[in-house]
Amino acid sequence: MTYCVAMRTNSGLIFMSDTRTSAGVDSFAVTRKMFSWAVPNERKITIMTAGNLATTQSMISLLEERSKAVEERDPSILHQKTMFQVARLVGATLREVIADSAPSGQTSNDQFRASVIVGGQIKGSPPTVFMVYPEGNFIEITDDTPFFQIGETKYGKPILVRMYDPEMNFEEVVKLLLISFDSTVKSNLSVGPPFDLEIYRNDSFLSEPPKRITDADPIYKTISSNWGEALKEAFQSLPHYNL
Numbered sequence: 001m002t003y004c005v006a007m008r009t010n011s012g013l014i015f016m017s018d019t020r021t022s023a024g025v026d027s028f029a030v031t032r033k034m035f036s037w038a039v040p041n042e043r044k045i046t047i048m049t050a051g052n053l054a055t056t057q058s059m060i061s062l063l064e065e066r067s068k069a070v071e072e073r074d075p076s077i078l079h080q081k082t083m084f085q086v087a088r089l090v091g092a093t094l095r096e097v098i099a100d101s102a103p104s105g106q107t108s109n110d111q112f113r114a115s116v117i118v119g120g121q122i123k124g125s126p127p128t129v130f131m132v133y134p135e136g137n138f139i140e141i142t143d144d145t146p147f148f149q150i151g152e153t154k155y156g157k158p159i160l161v162r163m164y165d166p167e168m169n170f171e172e173v174v175k176l177l178l179i180s181f182d183s184t185v186k187s188n189l190s191v192g193p194p195f196d197l198e199i200y201r202n203d204s205f206l207s208e209p210p211k212r213i214t215d216a217d218p219i220y221k222t223i224s225s226n227w228g229e230a231l232k233e234a235f236q237s238l239p240h241y242n243l
Contacts (some may be wrong), residue, residue: 001190002033002050002151003222006117008141009057010166013119013127013200016177018151019212020192032229034196037058037067037077038208040141043122044205045086046078046198050151051114052135059114083122084155090118095136101192115150120200127202144212155187156180170199175223178213182224193201193220 004017017033031053037045042084049056067076081085092117101112113138119141129141131148141148147160168176174197184191185191193215197210213220 002182003153003156003184003188004033004048004050004052004192005156005180005235006048006119006146006168007147007164007177008119008127008129008143008175009146009168009170009173011170012202012204013046013129014119014170014173014177015046015048015117015119015196015198016174016181017196018181018191019194019196020073020190021053022169022190023172028192028193029113030059032196033212034070034198036198038206039078041123041205042195043078043116043120043121044200045068045083045122046200047090048112048117048150049065050116052112055097055101055112055114057093058101059090059094059116062093062097067154081122082125083118083120083128083130084140085141086120087118087120087132090116090130091136091138094132094134098134117148117150121203123205127200151203152191153182156184159183174199178223179222179227182220 001016001021007014019030019032021029021031035047049060063077067078074138075088077086080089094114098112110119113134115134116132118128118132121127129148130138131150132138146164149157159176163176181195192238193213195213197211199215
């Protein structure tokens with residue numbers, strides 16, 4: 001299982017993913033699920049993946065190969081003119097991999113399914129984020145839906161819905177995401193640190209240096225511990241329901 005979140009604020013985009021993969025209750029590994037491409041002063045693209053690991057790795061490998069190989073291997077993620085076209089290319093590549101992997105006649109067999117978040121900015125257009133489904137279709141982030149989640153989404157969503165504010169600075173957003181991820185980790189063994197974090201500031205066409213947050217990170221440890229205590233205090237402060 002996986003947990004990935006992409007969020008848009010007035011200042012830019014924030015991406016966070018866990019790195020745990022599992023093949024049973026006692027078999028865990030660390031695998032990167034966040035990937036980036038950049039052309040200085042022209043574009044910055046980030047992709048996060050969830051689902052069948054073979055499918056997502058094949059998709060990323062194809063995108064990588066087609067962005068670096070000779071021209072006849074286009075289309076390339078670095079040549080698309082808009083983020084909408086990037087999302088279409090990612091969707092088509094994902095659908096291609098699933099179709100090649102699944103038995104004949106089945107293009108989105110559950111065994112090979114995967115979901116993708118792709119976000120970033122291309123010069124001339126505002127930064128945006130898309131969520132791509134296994135069938136290759138996708139939806140775009142909006143003011144009403146300012147964040148996307150893929151993977152194990154249900155445990156970390158309530159805090160995002162209650163606390164999100166587009167005026168938040170990046171430090172506040174990272175704190176919010178760490179609470180969301182910590183809630184998911186405590187509820188699902190198949191999601192776990194380290195977490196990969198990437199921040200994109202509007203119109204920079206560069207990202208902050210990617211950061212990996214481990215379970216030994218002192219700020220994460222403090223947030224994890226204090227959030228639990230804060231919830232207990234908030235619960236006790238609420239009025240009792242008179243029976």
